[in-house]
Amino acid sequence: MMEGRKVSLAGSGPPLCPGSLHGQVGWKELRSDVTPGPSWEGEGSRACARNQEGGTNPAAAGATSGEERLRIQGSGRARRWIQRIQGSGRARRWVQRIQGSGRARRWVQRIRSRVRLTGRPEEEPAGPGRGQPEPAPPVPPFFSLARPGPAQPGPAARGAASSSPAAAMSGPGAALALLLLLLALPLPGLLQARPRYEPTWGSLDARPLPAWFDEAKFGVFIHWGVFSVPSFGSEWFWWYWQKEKREPYVKFMDTNYPPGFSYEDFGPLFTAEFFDANQWTDILKASGAKYVVLTSKHHEGFTLWGSKYSWNWNAVDVGPKRDLVAELATSVRNRTDLHFGLYHSLFEWFNPLFLEDATNAFKTRKFPTSKSLPELYEIVTKYQPEIIWSDGDGNAPDTYWNSTGFLAWLYNDSPVRDTVVTNDRWGAGSICAHGGFYTCSDRYNPGHLLPRKWESCVSVDRGSWGYRRDARLPDYLAVEDLVQQLAETVSCGGNLLMNIGPTHDGRIPVVFEERLRQVGAWLKVNGEAIYGTKPWRAQNDTLTPGVWYTFSPEEGKVNAIFLNWPVSGILELGEPQPKLGETQVKLAGYKELLKWVALGEKGMVIALPQLTPQQMPCQWGWTLQLTDVN
Structure with missing residues (x-):
C-alpha cells in the first residue's frame, strides 16, 4: 500500500549490484528482451491463433460474422421467441437459480468471451501511442476450456478438444450454451451494439460499475511477498532500510544478517512451504467475504506468478517455485462463489528503468512499456481477475502509465470486460477523481455519502499491511472495531476491504484467522443488513450514538x-x-x-x-x- 506517501525517486536510491533485482540476469539483457511481441487484438491475436498447433484462425473457421449475428438477432421471429422465453415465470426462476450459481456465472462468462472473439466484426488494432492501448499478451484461443490459471492445454489436448472453433461450439452443448446466453442477457443487450469506451477519463468514468461489486460489500485483502521474510516494521521494509535508512531497520539488519546481505537475498527465503490454497480458501469463505484481492506484485517488483517480464524475480523462478496466483485463483473459483481480484503496483522502488524515466521527468516511458503494462495485460489474460486494484504511481502522471489506454482495452476487449471493476490509483492526480470505485486514501472513511462508489481498505494490523513479527496484541483491531468499520462503511455506501498478512512460509497467522472467522460469524446473523443493501435517507442516528x-x-x-x-x-x-x-x-x-x-x-x-x-x-x-x- 502507498500509505499516502510522496516518494521522490529521480536520481536517488541505493547502489545497485549487477543482476541484484533478478538473480544473475543483468539489466542490459532484460532491457533488450522486454519489448512485448505483437499481440494486440488485431493481427497479433489472429497470428497467435493461426500459429497454435492444431488450431486455426477463428475468423476462418466458419464463425458467425458480425453482420450475420445482427441479422439473426434483428429478426422479428427471433425477438418474439426470446421474449416468450424471458417472459415465462418458470424460465425466469430457472435462470435466476442458474445465475445465482458461481460456477454457472463463470461458465456463461466464458461463453460470452468466445462469442465475442468469434462474432464481432474485425477492427483495426489501436496503436501503442499514449492514450491508446499498449500491446497485450496473446488472448488465449477461444476454444480452450481451461479455467483461468497458469497451465493451458498442450497442442495435443487442444487438437483433441477441437479442430476448429465451429466444432467446439457444435452439438447439443452449443444449443444449451446459446439458450443460457440468450436468457442471461437482457433483450436490449442482444439487439443493440455494446458501447465501446474511448481512452479518455470522460468516457471511462461513464462506464457503469458492475452491480456485483456494490452488492458484495465485504472483501479480504492479502498482502504477501518477499517483505514477508524480514517481517519487520512494515511491507515498506526495503524502502525504509535502503532509501530512508531509518534507524530501527538499519539496526535490525546489522544485528540479524551478515554484512553485504541484500534485499534480493530474501527472495530464496520466501518459501511458502506451508501454503495450502484450499485452506486459505476455506478461511476466506468462513469470513463471509464476497471477494478477495491478492497482491500479485508490490512495490518491490517481485511477482507471485511466473511473469515473462520479471525474470528471476518471481515466485516460479525464486523461492516457492510455484505459481501462487494460479493456485489461489483456482481454489477460490472451485470452492467458493467469491470474486477473485489482483492488486498490482505500477511502479517499483529501485527498478533501473523506472529510475531512468524518473530522472527524465517521465518524458521517457521505458519502464511502463516494457515492464508494468505488459504485466497488467499478462495477469488479465492469464487469470481473468474481476478486480484490478492498482497502486503505486511513483508520482508519475496517468499519461506516463498510459492508464486510459489499458482501461479502454480492459473495458472493451478483455476477457473480463463485463464484470471487472477497477479502483482509482492510475497515476498522480487520478486518486479520488477517476476510475471505477474510489479509495481516496488508505483507511479512508468519509463518514457521509459520496456521489460515487467507494471502498475503505483497513488492515487488521494497525501498523502494517504485511505480516510483521514485532507486532504486539494492542496493534491488532478487535472484532468490535471491525464490525463498527463494516457498519459505518456500508451505511455510507462503501465496501470494506479487510487486510491480512500471511507469513513467508504461507501461513495465515491465527490472529488474522480468528478475526476473519469472527466477522463471518457476525455476518451469518446480520448479513441481511449488509449484503445487497443501499444507503438509507439517514446514515446514523441523531439520538443514540453508535x-x-x-x-x-x-x-x-x-x-x-x-x-x-x-x-x-x-x-x-x-x-x-x-x-x-x-x-x-x-x-x-x-x-x-x-x-x-x-x-x-x-x-x-x-x-x-x-x-x-x-x-x-x-x-x-x-x-x-x-x-x-x-
Whole structure:
C-alpha cells in the first residue's frame, strides 16, 4: 500500500549490484528482451491463433460474422421467441437459480468471451501511442476450456478438444450454451451494439460499475511477498532500510544478517512451504467475504506468478517455485462463489528503468512499456481477475502509465470486460477523481455519502499491511472495531476491504484467522443488513450514538445496526418514522417481534428482549429490522 506517501525517486536510491533485482540476469539483457511481441487484438491475436498447433484462425473457421449475428438477432421471429422465453415465470426462476450459481456465472462468462472473439466484426488494432492501448499478451484461443490459471492445454489436448472453433461450439452443448446466453442477457443487450469506451477519463468514468461489486460489500485483502521474510516494521521494509535508512531497520539488519546481505537475498527465503490454497480458501469463505484481492506484485517488483517480464524475480523462478496466483485463483473459483481480484503496483522502488524515466521527468516511458503494462495485460489474460486494484504511481502522471489506454482495452476487449471493476490509483492526480470505485486514501472513511462508489481498505494490523513479527496484541483491531468499520462503511455506501498478512512460509497467522472467522460469524446473523443493501435517507442516528442504518430494497426493510446493548434494555431511535399498527420490529437472530412506542411524529423507543449472554444472537453488534416505516 502507498500509505499516502510522496516518494521522490529521480536520481536517488541505493547502489545497485549487477543482476541484484533478478538473480544473475543483468539489466542490459532484460532491457533488450522486454519489448512485448505483437499481440494486440488485431493481427497479433489472429497470428497467435493461426500459429497454435492444431488450431486455426477463428475468423476462418466458419464463425458467425458480425453482420450475420445482427441479422439473426434483428429478426422479428427471433425477438418474439426470446421474449416468450424471458417472459415465462418458470424460465425466469430457472435462470435466476442458474445465475445465482458461481460456477454457472463463470461458465456463461466464458461463453460470452468466445462469442465475442468469434462474432464481432474485425477492427483495426489501436496503436501503442499514449492514450491508446499498449500491446497485450496473446488472448488465449477461444476454444480452450481451461479455467483461468497458469497451465493451458498442450497442442495435443487442444487438437483433441477441437479442430476448429465451429466444432467446439457444435452439438447439443452449443444449443444449451446459446439458450443460457440468450436468457442471461437482457433483450436490449442482444439487439443493440455494446458501447465501446474511448481512452479518455470522460468516457471511462461513464462506464457503469458492475452491480456485483456494490452488492458484495465485504472483501479480504492479502498482502504477501518477499517483505514477508524480514517481517519487520512494515511491507515498506526495503524502502525504509535502503532509501530512508531509518534507524530501527538499519539496526535490525546489522544485528540479524551478515554484512553485504541484500534485499534480493530474501527472495530464496520466501518459501511458502506451508501454503495450502484450499485452506486459505476455506478461511476466506468462513469470513463471509464476497471477494478477495491478492497482491500479485508490490512495490518491490517481485511477482507471485511466473511473469515473462520479471525474470528471476518471481515466485516460479525464486523461492516457492510455484505459481501462487494460479493456485489461489483456482481454489477460490472451485470452492467458493467469491470474486477473485489482483492488486498490482505500477511502479517499483529501485527498478533501473523506472529510475531512468524518473530522472527524465517521465518524458521517457521505458519502464511502463516494457515492464508494468505488459504485466497488467499478462495477469488479465492469464487469470481473468474481476478486480484490478492498482497502486503505486511513483508520482508519475496517468499519461506516463498510459492508464486510459489499458482501461479502454480492459473495458472493451478483455476477457473480463463485463464484470471487472477497477479502483482509482492510475497515476498522480487520478486518486479520488477517476476510475471505477474510489479509495481516496488508505483507511479512508468519509463518514457521509459520496456521489460515487467507494471502498475503505483497513488492515487488521494497525501498523502494517504485511505480516510483521514485532507486532504486539494492542496493534491488532478487535472484532468490535471491525464490525463498527463494516457498519459505518456500508451505511455510507462503501465496501470494506479487510487486510491480512500471511507469513513467508504461507501461513495465515491465527490472529488474522480468528478475526476473519469472527466477522463471518457476525455476518451469518446480520448479513441481511449488509449484503445487497443501499444507503438509507439517514446514515446514523441523531439520538443514540453508535447506530448505523442501511436499507434492504427487496424486502423494504430499514436495518438499524447498534453497537452497544443498552443496560436498561431500552433503545431509543431518533430517525425512523413508525406507523401505528403497521410497523414491525425484529431483532436479527431472534424469533419474536419486539414492542415499541412512537416518539411523536419521528422516533421510537424499542424494548429489547431480556437475554443472557449465551442467548444473544451475536456478541459484537446487533441489527434491528424495521418494516413499514416512513
